[in-house]
Amino acid sequence: MSGRAVPAVEARGVGVTLGGRPVLTDVTLSAAPGQWLAVIGPNGAGKSTLLRAVAGLVPREGEVLVEGTAVDDLRPRRRARLIAYAPQSPALPPDMSVYDYALLGRTPYIAYLGSESARDREVTRSVLERLDLDGFASRPLGHLSGGERQRVVLARALVQQAPVLLLDEPTTALDLGHQQQVLELVDRLRLADDLTVVTTLHDLSLAAQYADALVLLAAGRAVAAGPPARVLAEPLLTEHFGARVRVEPGPEGRPVVHLVRPPVSSATEKA
Amino acid sequence: MTPARPRGRALLVASAVLVASLALGLMAGAAGISPRAIALALLDRLPLVSVHSGLAPVEEGLLFQLRVPRVLLAAVVGGLLATAGAGYQGVFRNPLADPYLLGAAAGAGLTVTLVVVFIGGDAGVGAVPIAAFAGSVGGVFLAYALGHTAGRGGGTATLVLAGVAVTSFLTAVQTFVQQLKVDELQRIYSWILGDVGGGWDQLRMIAPYAVVSTVVMLLHGRLLDVLSVGDEEAVSLGLRAARVRFVVLLAASLATASAVAVSGLIAFVGIVVPHVVRRLAGWSYRIVLPLSFLGGAAFLVLADTIARTVLAPAELPIGVVTAFVGAPFFVTVLRVTRRVET
Numbered sequence: 351m352s353g354r355a356v357p358a359v360e361a362r363g364v365g366v367t368l369g370g371r372p373v374l375t376d377v378t379l380s381a382a383p384g385q386w387l388a389v390i391g392p393n394g395a396g397k398s399t400l401l402r403a404v405a406g407l408v409p410r411e412g413e414v415l416v417e418g419t420a421v422d423d424l425r426p427r428r429r430a431r432l433i434a435y436a437p438q439s440p441a442l443p444p445d446m447s448v449y450d451y452a453l454l455g456r457t458p459y460i461a462y463l464g465s466e467s468a469r470d471r472e473v474t475r476s477v478l479e480r481l482d483l484d485g486f487a488s489r490p491l492g493h494l495s496g497g498e499r500q501r502v503v504l505a506r507a508l509v510q511q512a513p514v515l516l517l518d519e520p521t522t523a524l525d526l527g528h529q530q531q532v533l534e535l536v537d538r539l540r541l542a543d544d545l546t547v548v549t550t551l552h553d554l555s556l557a558a559q560y561a562d563a564l565v566l567l568a569a570g571r572a573v574a575a576g577p578p579a580r581v582l583a584e585p586l587l588t589e590h591f592g593a594r595v596r597v598e599p600g601p602e603g604r605p606v607v608h609l610v611r612p613p614v615s616s617a618t619e620k621a
Numbered sequence: 622m623t624p625a626r627p628r629g630r631a632l633l634v635a636s637a638v639l640v641a642s643l644a645l646g647l648m649a650g651a652a653g654i655s656p657r658a659i660a661l662a663l664l665d666r667l668p669l670v671s672v673h674s675g676l677a678p679v680e681e682g683l684l685f686q687l688r689v690p691r692v693l694l695a696a697v698v699g700g701l702l703a704t705a706g707a708g709y710q711g712v713f714r715n716p717l718a719d720p721y722l723l724g725a726a727a728g729a730g731l732t733v734t735l736v737v738v739f740i741g742g743d744a745g746v747g748a749v750p751i752a753a754f755a756g757s758v759g760g761v762f763l764a765y766a767l768g769h770t771a772g773r774g775g776g777t778a779t780l781v782l783a784g785v786a787v788t789s790f791l792t793a794v795q796t797f798v799q800q801l802k803v804d805e806l807q808r809i810y811s812w813i814l815g816d817v818g819g820g821w822d823q824l825r826m827i828a829p830y831a832v833v834s835t836v837v838m839l840l841h842g843r844l845l846d847v848l849s850v851g852d853e854e855a856v857s858l859g860l861r862a863a864r865v866r867f868v869v870l871l872a873a874s875l876a877t878a879s880a881v882a883v884s885g886l887i888a889f890v891g892i893v894v895p896h897v898v899r900r901l902a903g904w905s906y907r908i909v910l911p912l913s914f915l916g917g918a919a920f921l922v923l924a925d926t927i928a929r930t931v932l933a934p935a936e937l938p939i940g941v942v943t944a945f946v947g948a949p950f951f952v953t954v955l956r957v958t959r960r961v962e963t
Contacts, residue, residue, distance in 0.1 A: 406856070426861055431859070433857075442850070443849050450905070451850075455858070458859035465843060
């Protein structure tokens with residue numbers, strides 16, 4: 351375990367302005383190799399933008415380093431071999447097969463006018479197998495359920511074989527069981543391949559259960575960072591989410607966040 | 622999955638269809654030259670082969686100075702329009718994008734009208750292809766520049782909207798100019814309706830542009846497939862998405878301009894052929910682009926054959942045939958493939 355001192359992914363002083371409005375201001379984050387970092391925060395705090403900024407998809411200020419190398423100095427294909435990104439709602443052409451979609455993950459390894467090598471196909475096949483998707487290989491993307499879709503997107507990201515995985519709300523639109531399945535899968539892959547995972551997650555209890563560290567984003571600034579037990583503090587959540595919550599210690603010291611209804615007063619009854 | 626064999630088979634079938642339509646196009650005509658004589662005459666032209674076709678010199682001249690260049694020009698124009706259509710559809714991720722949506726037709730229409738009206742005469746006729754070429758490139762460039770400055774980052778919708786705006790504007794100018802000189806209307810309209818009777822000269826003229834633009838588009842099939850998951854994901858996969866779109870856009874516009882320069886405005890090919898191909902052979906641009914070229918070529922050769930035989934000795938404008946035959950065919954393909962899919 352050499353090189354643990356260098357973070358797998360690090361962002362320093364990241365600022366993003368979209369349409370003249372500052373969306374992120376001076377955000378710093380860091381994830382050690384093999385760590386799972388979750389970005390949490392209220393709607394509109396800039397969680398997705400932060401992920402896109404790290405992935406190099408929006409113009410930004412500041413620096414992003416992967417394994418100590420500034421990604422701005424890298425050619426796009428080189429960068430794509432270090433950072434894989436799965437958006438919240440990926441475009442899935444309905445007629446494209448699962449295999450062909452996953453194979454797109456090999457793009458960073460194929461020369462501009464080249465075509466896929468036998469190795470590219472081999473990597474794609476083995477990833478589909480690992481994710482129990484080999485039976486789905488020739489199925490069109492339009493015929494998949496929500497959980498299957500999420501796994502296919504994950505497969506495409508894994509085929510990229512990047513040490514850093516950025517997942518934007520990987521559990522959106524999934525029911526309870528499928529949320530758990532997808533996150534368990536991500537965790538298994540992370541441990542097996544020593545991947546560094548950065549996700550946005552809107553469900554605080556889920557974030558606390560899976561992530562090693564949290565970054566709380568509010569109004570485009572990182573207002574708290576650290577282990578879940580420290581970031582998920584009632585006063586912080588009340589202040590930034592505008593919610594009444596109760597935080598309870600859960601299994602393995604990972605906190606659980608409950609919403610608490612405000613006491614019914616005569617005033618609100620009338621309103 | 623896109624294993625090599627079905628792709629190869631599809632290309633083989635499409636090539637066979639194209640060869641058959643070329644043969645049909647060569648045989649059709651008033652002079653009544655026998656298929657056997659045509660085959661022998663063609664064989665005779667091959668190096669190291671010498672056979673006697675039994676054709677009279679007049680018939681031989683008719684075959685090689687009129688029919689052969691005509692079917693070849695029809696094939697090239699059809700192939701260019703269909704491939705350009707597929708290319709635009711890939712660039713804009715919009716199955717309705719076509720060579721004419723982006724101001725190419727309107728631009729060419731305007732410059733040709735200007736030439737016919739203000740230069741006129743034989744000099745004007747000679748300048749028509751050049752004017753059409755410049756006009757269609759200019760139209761697309763205008764739409765692209767407008768879409769690029771109007772929408773930050775040049776989104777797909779803004780570009781298409783810009784194309785619509787440029788088209789309306791240029792068409793209005795063109796109508797204004799043509800009304801200045803009503804006695805030239807006939808000539809302007811016969812160009813607009815399109816024909817492929819330009820002969821060897823025009824074929825030679827567009828050959829270099831046709832080859833370059835087609836090859837560039839065919840080489841970008843895989844990259845257009847990557848773009849089909851959206852610009853942002855394509856960029857996250859290490860693709861310079863903006864550059865790929867620009868290169869394909871340029872090549873498709875060059876192809877369109879070459880076709881328009883020698884054939885006038887032949888609608889429908891660029892949008893229908895790629896659509897039919899996609900229905901029959903799948904989504905991947907690696908197969909859609911080459912099949913569109915072959916299919917577009919075959920389609921236009923057949924359309925031209927119909928155009929010059931159905932009212933013989935009079936000729937129907939080819940644009941009328943492409944719409945008249947193409948539309949019902951298109952609807953049939955849509956209906957049949959839908960039934961298969963579900």
